[in-house]
Amino acid sequence: MIVEVIAVGTELLLGQIVNSNAAFIGSALADHGHDAHYQQVVGDNLARVAESIRTAVDRSDAVIITGGIGPTRDDLTREALCAATDRAMAFSDDYADRLRGWWRQRGREMPESNLRQAEHPEGAELLANPKGTAPGLALDHEGTLIFCVPGVPQEMEHLLLSEVMPRIDARAAGPSVVVSRVLRTWGQSESMVGELLDDLYQGTTNPSVAFLASGGEIKVRITAKADTKETADALIEPVESEIRRRLASWYFGSGDETVLKVIFGLLRERSWTIGTAESMTGGMVAAALTSEPGSGEFVKGGLVAYHLELKKRLLGVSDLDEVVDPETAIEMARGGRELLNADVVVAITGEAGPDPQEKPPGTVVIAVATPEDVRVSELRMPGDRERVRVYGTTSALHLTRLAVSGKWWTT
Amino acid sequence: MIVEVIAVGTELLLGQIVNSNAAFIGSALADHGHDAHYQQVVGDNLARVAESIRTAVDRSDAVIITGGIGPTRDDLTREALCAATDRAMAFSDDYADRLRGWWRQRGREMPESNLRQAEHPEGAELLANPKGTAPGLALDHEGTLIFCVPGVPQEMEHLLLSEVMPRIDARAAGPSVVVSRVLRTWGQSESMVGELLDDLYQGTTNPSVAFLASGGEIKVRITAKADTKETADALIEPVESEIRRRLASWYFGSGDETVLKVIFGLLRERSWTIGTAESMTGGMVAAALTSEPGSGEFVKGGLVAYHLELKKRLLGVSDLDEVVDPETAIEMARGGRELLNADVVVAITGEAGPDPQEKPPGTVVIAVATPEDVRVSELRMPGDRERVRVYGTTSALHLTRLAVSGKWWTT
Numbered sequence: 001m002i003v004e005v006i007a008v009g010t011e012l013l014l015g016q017i018v019n020s021n022a023a024f025i026g027s028a029l030a031d032h033g034h035d036a037h038y039q040q041v042v043g044d045n046l047a048r049v050a051e052s053i054r055t056a057v058d059r060s061d062a063v064i065i066t067g068g069i070g071p072t073r074d075d076l077t078r079e080a081l082c083a084a085t086d087r088a089m090a091f092s093d094d095y096a097d098r099l100r101g102w103w104r105q106r107g108r109e110m111p112e113s114n115l116r117q118a119e120h121p122e123g124a125e126l127l128a129n130p131k132g133t134a135p136g137l138a139l140d141h142e143g144t145l146i147f148c149v150p151g152v153p154q155e156m157e158h159l160l161l162s163e164v165m166p167r168i169d170a171r172a173a174g175p176s177v178v179v180s181r182v183l184r185t186w187g188q189s190e191s192m193v194g195e196l197l198d199d200l201y202q203g204t205t206n207p208s209v210a211f212l213a214s215g216g217e218i219k220v221r222i223t224a225k226a227d228t229k230e231t232a233d234a235l236i237e238p239v240e241s242e243i244r245r246r247l248a249s250w251y252f253g254s255g256d257e258t259v260l261k262v263i264f265g266l267l268r269e270r271s272w273t274i275g276t277a278e279s280m281t282g283g284m285v286a287a288a289l290t291s292e293p294g295s296g297e298f299v300k301g302g303l304v305a306y307h308l309e310l311k312k313r314l315l316g317v318s319d320l321d322e323v324v325d326p327e328t329a330i331e332m333a334r335g336g337r338e339l340l341n342a343d344v345v346v347a348i349t350g351e352a353g354p355d356p357q358e359k360p361p362g363t364v365v366i367a368v369a370t371p372e373d374v375r376v377s378e379l380r381m382p383g384d385r386e387r388v389r390v391y392g393t394t395s396a397l398h399l400t401r402l403a404v405s406g407k408w409w410t411t
Numbered sequence: 412m413i414v415e416v417i418a419v420g421t422e423l424l425l426g427q428i429v430n431s432n433a434a435f436i437g438s439a440l441a442d443h444g445h446d447a448h449y450q451q452v453v454g455d456n457l458a459r460v461a462e463s464i465r466t467a468v469d470r471s472d473a474v475i476i477t478g479g480i481g482p483t484r485d486d487l488t489r490e491a492l493c494a495a496t497d498r499a500m501a502f503s504d505d506y507a508d509r510l511r512g513w514w515r516q517r518g519r520e521m522p523e524s525n526l527r528q529a530e531h532p533e534g535a536e537l538l539a540n541p542k543g544t545a546p547g548l549a550l551d552h553e554g555t556l557i558f559c560v561p562g563v564p565q566e567m568e569h570l571l572l573s574e575v576m577p578r579i580d581a582r583a584a585g586p587s588v589v590v591s592r593v594l595r596t597w598g599q600s601e602s603m604v605g606e607l608l609d610d611l612y613q614g615t616t617n618p619s620v621a622f623l624a625s626g627g628e629i630k631v632r633i634t635a636k637a638d639t640k641e642t643a644d645a646l647i648e649p650v651e652s653e654i655r656r657r658l659a660s661w662y663f664g665s666g667d668e669t670v671l672k673v674i675f676g677l678l679r680e681r682s683w684t685i686g687t688a689e690s691m692t693g694g695m696v697a698a699a700l701t702s703e704p705g706s707g708e709f710v711k712g713g714l715v716a717y718h719l720e721l722k723k724r725l726l727g728v729s730d731l732d733e734v735v736d737p738e739t740a741i742e743m744a745r746g747g748r749e750l751l752n753a754d755v756v757v758a759i760t761g762e763a764g765p766d767p768q769e770k771p772p773g774t775v776v777i778a779v780a781t782p783e784d785v786r787v788s789e790l791r792m793p794g795d796r797e798r799v800r801v802y803g804t805t806s807a808l809h810l811t812r813l814a815v816s817g818k819w820w821t822t
Contacts, residue, residue, distance in 0.1 A: 015438030019430050022452065027426030036424040037459055039452035041433070056468075106457075123705035135664055180425065191522040201484055210455065211483045212422060215561060221422065276694070276715070282701030283687070283694025284714040293765055293796060301721045304687070304697040304713040306706075309750065318704030340721065353604040354704055362516065382516040384541045385704060386565070 001172040006052050008068035009151055009387045010043040010076050019154055021066045028160060032169055033176030033225060034062075044068065049080035057144045064160070067151030069134045071091065071114045077148055078119050078137070083386065085141045087121040095126055095135060102133055104132045127163040131155045145171055148272070169312040176225055180326035181240060183220040184257065185250040193218045196246050198240060201327050207236050209243070216394035220247070252401065259397045260292055266404040267298045271344035272371070274400070276302030277315055277336030279323070280350040285392040290339055305332065314339055324349050324359045326376040329367035333351040333376075337369050344370045346400045350392060352385045361385075364392040368403035375408055412583040413443045413473040417463050418490050419479035420562055421454040432477045432567050438608060439571060439791030442621050443580055444589075444634055445473075467494065468555045473579050475571070478562030480545045482525045488559050489530055489548070496552045498532040506537055511542060520579035538574040542566045547574055556582055585769040587636055590643035592651060594631040595668065595811045596661040604629045607657050611650060618647050620654070627805035628670070631658070663812065671703055671810045678709045683754035683782070685811070688726055688747030690734070691775065692763040695804040711753040714741065725750055734768045735760050737787040740778035750778050755781045757811045761803055763796045770797075775803040781812035788821055 005025050011017050022039050029036055037059070042052040049068065056063040068077030082089050095118040103110035108395060117134045120126060127136030127147075132155040137148040149159045179320045187194060190213040195203070197220065201209045202327035220243060224235040244251050253262050267274060276286045286302035289295060303314055311317040315335030317328055327345045337346035346368045353361025362383070367376040376398055402409050416436050422428050429813050433450050440447055448470070453463040460479065460732040467474040470732040479488030482632045491498050514521035528545045531537060538547030540561065541602040548559040558580060560570045580589050597606060605612065608631065612620045620636035633650055639641040655662050664673050678685060697713035700706060714725055720730040724748030728739055731770040740758045747756035757779045764772025773794070788810055792802045 012434070013437050013450060014441045015434040015436065016433045023423070023426040023429045023586070025426070030425045037454060037456070038463065039424060041450035043448060045448070052449070142710075178425075180427070182427075188524075189482075189522065191482035191496040191524040193523050195522050195750075198484065210421060210485050210677070211481075213481060221427070223421075223425070273718075274585050278694070281698065282706075283689070283697030283713060283715065286694030286717075287692065287698055287800075290715075291800075296717060299693070299717045300472070301696060301717040302715040304694065304701075306697075306710045307684075307699055312710045313752075314750075339725075341724075352704075360516075382513045383543070384516060386702070387542045389698075389702075390565070403528060 001061045001168055002037055002059070003034045003062040003064060003168060004038050004040070005035065006055040006056055006065045007042045007151070008042055008064060009064060012041045013043050020155055021151065021211070024153070024157060025064055025066070025160060030178045030180065030207070031061050031183065032165055033178050034168060035173065042051065044074040044076055046076045046080055049076055050083040053080060053084035053146070057146065057373070059140070060144065062145040063147070064164060064173065065146070065148045066156050067166065069117070069137070069150055071111070071116050071134070075116070078116070078121065079126075080146065081137070081139070081146065082121045085121060085139070085146070087123060087196060089119050090122045090124075090236055092118045092120060092126055099133060114283075122199060127159055129155055129159055131158050133343070138163070138167060155168055160280060162196065165282060176227050177229050177232055178223060178225045179229060179236060180221055180223045182255055183222070183240070183243060183247065183251055184253040184259075184381050185218045185220065185247050186216065186252055186259070186394070187250045190217065194252070194325070197243060200243065203284050204239065207239050210240070216391040249407075259401055260288070263397065263401050263404060264298055266297070267344070271403070272298075272404065273300045274298050274344045274346070275300040275336055275340035275342035277332040277345055278302060278304050278334070278349040279306055279348065280352050281348050281393050282306060285346060285348060285396045286390055288393055303336060303339060324351055324356055324363055324365055326365055326367070326378055329365040330369070330374055331378050333367040333369035333374055343399065344368065344404060346396050348392060348396045350388070352388045353390075354385055362388050364395065364400050366392070366396050368400050370403050372406065373375050373403075373408065375403065378411060398399045412472045413470070414440050414445045414473040414475065414579060415449050415451070415467040415529050416448055417451045417462055417467055417474060417476045418562070419455065419476060423452045424454050432562065434563060435564070435568060435780060436477070437569060438484040438623065439576060442623055442632055445579060445583060445589075446620060449702060452704070453708070455485045455487055457491055459492040460487055460621065464491060464495035464557070468552060468557065468769055471555065473582070473726045474558070475575060476557070476559045476656050476817045477567050480528070480548070480559050480561055481546070482522070482527050486527065487529070489532065492535075492548070492557065492559065493532045496532060496550070498534060501533045501535075502530060502538055503529045506546060507781055525546065531641055535560040539568055540566055540752055542569050543654060548573070549578060554684055554737070563799070584636065587638055588640050588643055589634060590640055590647060591632055591634045593666055594633070594648055594651070594654060594658065594662055595664045595670075596629045596631065596658050597627065597663055597670070597805070599629065601629050603663045604661075607653060608719070611654065615650065618650050626800040632751060643706055645815050649692070663809070670805075671699065674808065674812050674815060675706070675709055677812070678755070681815070683709075683815065684711045685709050685757070686711040686747055686751035686753035687754045688711060688756055688757065688758040689715050690722070690743070691763050692759050692800050692804050693717060695800055696757060696759060696807045697731055699773060699804055699808060711751045714750060733769055735762055735774055735776055735778055737769070737778070737789055738786050740776040741785055743778070744778040744780035744785055755779065755811065756806050759803055761799070762798045764805075765796055773799050775799065775806065777803070777807050778808050779811050783817065784814075784819065786814065
């Protein structure tokens with residue numbers, strides 16, 4: 001089944017709210033094995049909502065419309081659905097009675113405008129909405145299933161899962177499932193990962209392979225479709241094995257296994273605490289380490305030694321000519337362990353730019369000291385000041401991961 | 412100008428990421444006075460991306476396409492744009508040289524697939540992307556402006572604001588000019604600022620007044636359109652005066668006068684240095700203070716005292732029952748001045764959540780110590796862990812601004 005989502009609401013076009021409904025529905029459709037080719041967002045305008053519905057009906061087996069079914073004048077989805085499917089508006093006396101009962105139960109008089117919610121295109125089925133007053137709608141229009149659900153996420157989610165998905169699943173010839181697996185990598189560019197896996201990307205559509213870059217990490221997503229989860233898993237398995245074999249040590253985690261979770265898992269195994277000694281990143285590595293709940297179990301703290309005087313006085317860095325230097329980073333990491341009384345300290349110094357200082361902008365030097373060893377890595381990063389700091393932070397976390405795993409790196 | 416956004420990426424259809432790019436662009440368009448009637452999302456499929464572009468070009472004055480311009484084979488936006496506009500693919504030798512330069516600078520060999528990023532539909536202009544390797548594209552196709560920007564939010568946002576919006580604004584203005592002035596405020600909610608300026612917002616379309624909330628600050632944008640810059644300035648002037656009068660002390664700067672620039676200006680006047688002592692924000696305040704070039708002139712550094720042991724040993728915090736406490740924050744700020752040998756230290760502690768500790772999540776305590784005085788403020792912030800940390804950081808900067816100005820605050 002090809003299913004298209006239309007989100008109705010000018011507030012979405014204005015960016016006043018993020019379209020999390022579309023993501024929720026997209027995720028549910030994938031879970032149930034349905035395909036999505038397009039999503040649309042349209043403002044509260046009768047002609048344009050109708051046009052969006054027509055477009056979606058033409059190219060999809062089912063259409064899910066969120067929003068625009070409340071009681072106010074700018075709720076136009078019902079009217080638009082009539083226009084798009086050339087149907088008259090009907091009125092449900094039963095639902096009007098239920099609405100009156102809902103208000104009576106709350107001891108309040110119902111504003112007449114609420115009766116709009118008992119209106120529906122002829123032939124549509126009303127779907128009970130226990131979390132609100134606007135009922136959902138289900139309509140079979142010339143073989144295409146059309147659903148209207150509220151825009152309020154809680155109401156939408158309930159109606160989607162209890163009423164909409166079962167009807168779409170039933171219509172689908174054989175209920176199939178889509179299973180996705182995300183492999184996380186660090187240490188190679190997106191283009192290099194792409195080339196490494198090019199034949200897999202080209203050679204297979206089920207499972208399919210895709211790439212996603214974010215903040216210095218590259219994610220590889222494998223997606224398979226089959227009758228059952230077991231069959232989909234079986235399709236993914238050999239492709240995943242082959243990809244992990246090729247990614248080798250660049251692979252570090254699957255699914256929601258972030259670098260932070262991996263680091264904390266390793267620290268827990270070894271009962272180690274962690275701290276930071278930062279110059280260029282000015283606290284970003286410490287901020288990243290404390291971004292998740294529960295970080296207090298592992299993170300002692302950190303020193304931002306931005307000024308040379310602090311590097312010397314608090315970290316014991318010797319009076320070198322060069323600050324952006326492997327020896328300095330090592331001294332910072334060692335000095336950080338002393339100062340912070342932490343088992344592991346990651347130290348980072350560099351030139352974020354834009355003006356060239358002692359080294360070219362983009363030079364980043366990272367050292368990690370553990371109870372076992374201390375090593376340093378000098379990297380070069382492209383981009384502006386913010387990007388160098390962000391990518392430097394990501395690199396600091398990953399070198400920390402390698403250090404704490406005991407595998408380290410060679411430079 | 413009617414502007415349509417197309418977000419390209421199967422991960423959006425699958426609900427693996429939320430389409431925050433569309434919200435960001437929608438907000439920027441609204442802010443600049445442009446109209447949006449539709450948004451589209453389409454998967455990584457050549458024919459369907461091309462179809463989406465054709466649909467958007469037919470009904471819009473400008474189209475902004477995000478995503479699908481990276482180096483891998485599933486990045487199909489360039490090919491789709493050629494198909495949709497019936498143009499051949501051209502190749503920029505200049506950009507190819509720049510790409511090779513970036514990789515050389517990094518000391519690594521460039522995978523050939525990166526050269527895809529030098530491809531572009533004939534007639535398109537390449538837009539430099541300092542935060543990544545994929546350039547943006549600008550194409551005037553039979554009077555419709557078409558832009559391609561990356562899907563990575565940081566890169567998209569930069570290219571949108573620096574390259575795309577000015578071109579759309581210029582086209583919208585035609586022979587006239589659009590002048591915008593941004594007034595920056597802190598200390599009031601968006602709804603309160605909105606109510607304060609409601610009659611101005613309602614009563615005038617030229618200049619128009621808009622609001623933009625970001626990370627705890629509210630920006631008020633005044634936009635005027637006229638034949639000349641002088642006439643536009645003259646339209647803005649009385650409205651700006653009235654708004655600044657009403658905003659009173661919540662106003663702190665105009666245009667690109669960020670809180671950081673204001674703080675650095677005040678520090679320069681007084682020849683003071685600055686540092687941080689952070690718990691809850693884990694380094695975010697120090698990272699913010701060092702985010703701009705030239706911060707080394709003022710910022711000594713900071714201590715992230717996440718663990719109580721560091722608060723006591725390095726900052727001299729006394730053995731209190733409560734850590735999230737005004738007295739603790741004051742001790743942290745005073746101890747920070749000693750430790751860091753800085754004139755001004757801002758200290759922040761609190762409960763970011765999600766789990767309630769000694770105080771409810773969202774409790775934030777900020778103290779600032781200067782050579783003149785030390786004061787503390789206890790705040791309550793709504794939202795999740797990330798939001799509390801971000802808003803806490805913004806508040807720390809603004810209380811620092813007030814402290815360094817010598818005006819302080821009353822609690």
